[in-house]
Amino acid sequence: MNKISRNKIFRSRYILLFLAIFLLTGLLLSFFILENPLKIPISSNRQSTSKIAFTSYRDGDGELFLIDINSLNQTQLTFNEVDDINPSWSPDATQIAFTRSFNGTHDIFLANADGSNITQLTNGSTNDLYPSWHPDGSKIAFIRYEDKIANIFVINSDKSDLRQLTSNDQKVVDKLDWSPDRKKIAFVSNRDGDYEILIMNSDGTNEIKLTDNSEDDGKPAWSPNGDKIAFASMRDGDWEIFVMNVDGSNQTQLTFNNVYDTYPSWSPDGTKITFYSGLDGDAEIFMMNAEDGSDLNQLTLNKALDTHPDWH
C-alpha cells in the first residue's frame, strides 16, 4: 500500500469518527431537549428560594416568620414585645416591609429578609398599615388611617417623597396591591355601603369597580402575570377566597366552609395561592391550587394566630 492510499484511509477514518461524534452529540442533545423540556435549572432554583413571609402570635405577640416552601421549615425573623404584622416582600426578595404596632399606633418598617437591619419608614400619630411594594422596588404604598379617614399613601423605600394618592373620606381601607405591570392598584372601598374591590391607575385616576354585591369583599392580590385578582369575600356568610379576571368577570369561589378564609397571595409561578384560615380552630397558613382550590395543604400547626401570608 503506497503512502497516498494510507493517507486516504487515515483521512476517511477521521471523517467517519467526526461524523459519529457529531451524530451522537446531536442525538444526546435532542434526547435531553425532548425528554427534559421543563427540567431547566431556573425553575428548580426559583422553587428552592421560594418563601412565604407571615405573621405569627405564637410567642404572645405578632412576629414575622418565613416558611421555606421547599423544606417547609419555619424561621422566626423578629423577637420583641410589639406586634409585627402585614409582611410584604420587596420585588428582589432582599427586604420585607411590614407594620409595627406600638404605643397605640401602627407604622411601616423595613427589615432585611433575615430580620436584620430594621428601620422605621413612617411615623407620627396616624395608623399606617398594609404596605405593598411597587414592582420596581423604589417605593411602597400603604393605607394611612387618620381619625376616621383612610387613604392610600406612597413613600420611597429610602424614606423620601411621602405622597397622598387618594383624597376622599372613607374612600379606601384594607390591603392594596400594585399590578405587576406597575400601571394599576387594586384596593378596597366602602363608599357604596359595603366593601368592594376596585382598581385605578397608579396615579389615582380611572377607578373601576370589580365587585358589586351587598356583602364585604377585600384583600385583593394580583396574580404574577397580571391577568387575575384573588380576593376574599363574605358573600356566602363567612370569608372565602375567590379569583376573578381583572375586568371583574368570572368570579370563582375556591374555598367552601363556615370559617374565615382570607388574605390570599400567589405563588411566584401563579399555580398556587396561600391564605390564612380558621379551619382548625385558630388561624393557620394554608396553600391550594389557584385553578380550583384543590390540593389544600396546611403549612402551620399551633394554637396561636398565624396570619398575613405573602409569597415570593
Ligand SMILES: [Ca+2]
Ligand atoms: Ca413581636
Ligand SMILES: [Ca+2]
Ligand atoms: Ca361587596
Ligand SMILES: [Ca+2]
Ligand atoms: Ca370560609
Ligand SMILES: [Ca+2]
Ligand atoms: Ca395557628
